Amino acid sequence: MTDPADGVAGASMDPVVTRRALLLWVHSGIATVDVDGSVHEVTERKALAVPAGLTVGVGTVRGTVAVPIWLDAGVPTVRMLTVADHQSTYLLYLFALNLGFLRSDDRHPSGRHRTAPSVVAWAEPPSSPASEELTRLTRAVEQSLDRPVRLDELARTHGMSVRTIQRRFVAETGAGYSRWLLQARLLESVRLLDQGRSIGWIASRVGFADATAYSRAFRRVFGQKPSELRAMRGAEQLDPTPSESESMPILDDLDCIAVPGTRTWSRVNGSHVAIWVVSGTAAVTIGHRTWSLNCGDAIVLPAGTPNLVCADPESLVLPLGFRPPVGPSMTVDMIAAHRFSADDFPVLLHGVVSVYTTLRPRIVLDSALFDLVASRTVEPSVPQALPTETGTRQSDVTAVLAELARSPRRQMSTQELGRRLSLPPKDVNATVRAATGLDFVVWRREARMTYAREVLIRGVPPATAAREAGYAHLSAFSRAFTKTYGMSPRRFMASAEVSESRSTPPVRPPRRP
Structure with a gap:
């Protein structure tokens, strides 16, 4: 990889009607963008912003x-x-x-600023809870502001009593649930007002019966009508006819926007996945080991092993590709990090785009980048045997677990796993824990939830996802999913993250025969 351009082929994206605004950013080279029949040439370090609802096609040169x-x-x-x-x-x-690979604590990433004030100085955001449990609960609520969740429904969904939720909201945020929810809805409406949305549309989006009810609540809290706020801020809006030399659009002032800390969901992949620290630093936990990685480092997340990726603020991690496990098993003790040079950046970024978006070369080898990373990060050493009383090796365990992660519908009890590994039942959990850091039952649940999340992103209905993930009843699946991700499967499918992810290949591919 001495010459990055050698690995960067021309690519194209077939014409598509955009459901959301599109920013086509050219890091290097030249791209041709056809927008409703009007052709634009986008050169290095330029970006073309395209409104939603237009037909867009893209082509790039080698x-x-x-x-x-x-x-x-x-x-x-x-x-x-x-x-x-x-x-x-x-x-x-x-x-x-967009890829759905990372999650952030920032609800509105396009509005996060280092030093700039909030959208309206007097519209203070609701206080964030202190505990992880209540934080997960509030995130679920924030995902469905168009249909505000009643307190009794919230208690039933999250397995807590109404009294407990009320008490914890007051203790951790300084406000009861109803007051906190109203504050969250109105603050979201302020952001939408700044986008120029109609008041009736905003009212529906934040859960009010009509514009009158929304305006009444807004005035009661802020002392003025939404229309008065919009008129007051009219002079502050962007010039509708900016020059082409303007440095950045849409995202306020990008110089003031910070990249928050991010992380993946705790997951168990059915395929090996390679990841790359694009900038900053990150902590990657695979089974019982944790690596501290720096900019340029890449590592492989082995199939069948629990993993968690946490990137620090102003840092970023991207997936580089995948490969279903074949041949000898890959274990945690075989993994090492490799650092790519700055010269490799174009090839790696181009590969990520090619594998995970519809802007692709004519021939795409989904595993090409993965193979490159694996050849430099997986040490071909023989896994050490576990204690002799277990009667098996880690490689045997991870091979079976990777197989189960790819086929979560398959039922396997602790006793059956023991028979498969020639182990007495009492030694199974110790063996699985030594290989993954989790008891078998816990590992099995995480593997099923990882699979379920990916198939829901691909648009599979919750009932089918439940069946494919090995659940006999949709209600049991919904409870497990809500406990893991903080929202029901249906709300997850309605989220913005999923709506765009369906247009691109998921980070973990579908099961292959």
Whole structure:
């Protein structure tokens, strides 16, 4: 990989009607973008912003690295923009969120600022809870502001009493649940007002019966009507006819926007997945081991082994590709990190885009980048045997677990696993724990939830996902999913993350025969 351009082929994206605003950013090279029959040439360090609802097709020449990014922010017109070097990490952060690979504690990433004030100085955000349990609960609520969750429904879904939730909200946020929820809904409405949305549309989006009820609540809390706020802020809106030399659109002032800390969900993959630290630092936990990685480092997450990736603020991690496990098993003790040079950046980024988006070369080898990373990070050493009383090796355990992760519908009890590994039942959990860091039952649940999340992203109905994940009843599946991800399967499918992820290949591929 001495010459990055050697690995960067021309790519194309077939014409598609955009459901959200699109930012096509060219890191290097030249891209041609057809927007409703009007052709735009996007050169290095430029980006073309395209409003939702237009037909867009993209083509690039050899050596071009272009990144399609779907945006929540509104784009009034087709605009050409200049991207400075220091703004690149944030754009890649938005791209990573598109993939569904990372999650962030930031509810509205396109509005997170280092020093700039909140959208309206007097519209303070609701206080964040202190505990992880209540934080997960509030995130679930924030995902469905169009249908505000009643307190009794919240208690039933999360297995807590109404009194306990009320008490914890007051103790951790300083407000009861109803007051906290109203504050969250109205603050979201302020953000939508700044986007130019109609008051009736906003009222429906944040869960009010009509515009009158919304305006009444807004005035009671803030002392003025939504229309009065919009008129007051009218002079502060962007010039509707900006010049092509303007440095950044839509995302407020990108110089003031920070990349928050991010992490993946705790997951068990059915395929081996390679990941790459694009910038900053990250902690990667695989089974019982944790690696501290720096910019340029890549590592493989073995199939069948629990893993968690946590990137620090101003840092970013992207997936580089996958391969279903074949041949000898890959264990935690075989894994080592490899550091790529800055010269490798174009090839790696181009590979990520090619594997996980619809902007693809004519021939795409989904496993090509994975194979490159694996050849440099997986040490071909023989796994050490576990204590002799277990009567098996880690490689045998991980081989069976990887098989189960790929086929979660298959039922296997602790006793059956013991027979498969020639172990007495009393030694099974100790053996699985030594290989993965988890008891078998806990590992099995995480593997099923990882699979369920990926098939829901692909648009599979919850009833089918439940059956494919090995659950006999949809209700049991829904309870397990809600406990793991903080929202029901149906709400998860309705989230913005899933709606765009369906248009691109998932991070973990479908099961293959």
